[in-house]
Amino acid sequence: MFKPVLNAAIESVLTKPDLATLALLLIIVFVSLKILNMVVGTVLWWLRLIKSVVFYGGLMGLALWMYTRGPVGASEDVGYWWGVWRGEYAHWSEQGRMARVMREQGIPAGAGRGRANW
Numbered sequence: 001m002f003k004p005v006l007n008a009a010i011e012s013v014l015t016k017p018d019l020a021t022l023a024l025l026l027i028i029v030f031v032s033l034k035i036l037n038m039v040v041g042t043v044l045w046w047l048r049l050i051k052s053v054v055f056y057g058g059l060m061g062l063a064l065w066m067y068t069r070g071p072v073g074a075s076e077d078v079g080y081w082w083g084v085w086r087g088e089y090a091h092w093s094e095q096g097r098m099a100r101v102m103r104e105q106g107i108p109a110g111a112g113r114g115r116a117n118w
Helices: 003-015 017-105
Strands: none
16 A cells, blocks of 8 residues: 555655755754754753752751751751851951952052061
């Protein structure tokens, strides 16, 4: 049933080499795009898996920390680290303010801290 139609299609391709080259090129491009699509899908799957593992691992770590320290201990830890962060923020804000003042006054950066003063 399909043999005459298939034979006619093969004959027309074989008698016209330009058409055969174009058909082969289209097949190669199609297969290449399919392979590229499979690779992209695989990479996206791995990225989603990593994201899920990190999220649920962090959630489990947070739950374990809350379980071992208890609500009071966890709030103490959070308060301690909040204080550390505020101290660092204040320190570096002051450093930025001093650098801005020195720049406005024309004092070069690192003045007085060169090798000559070691």
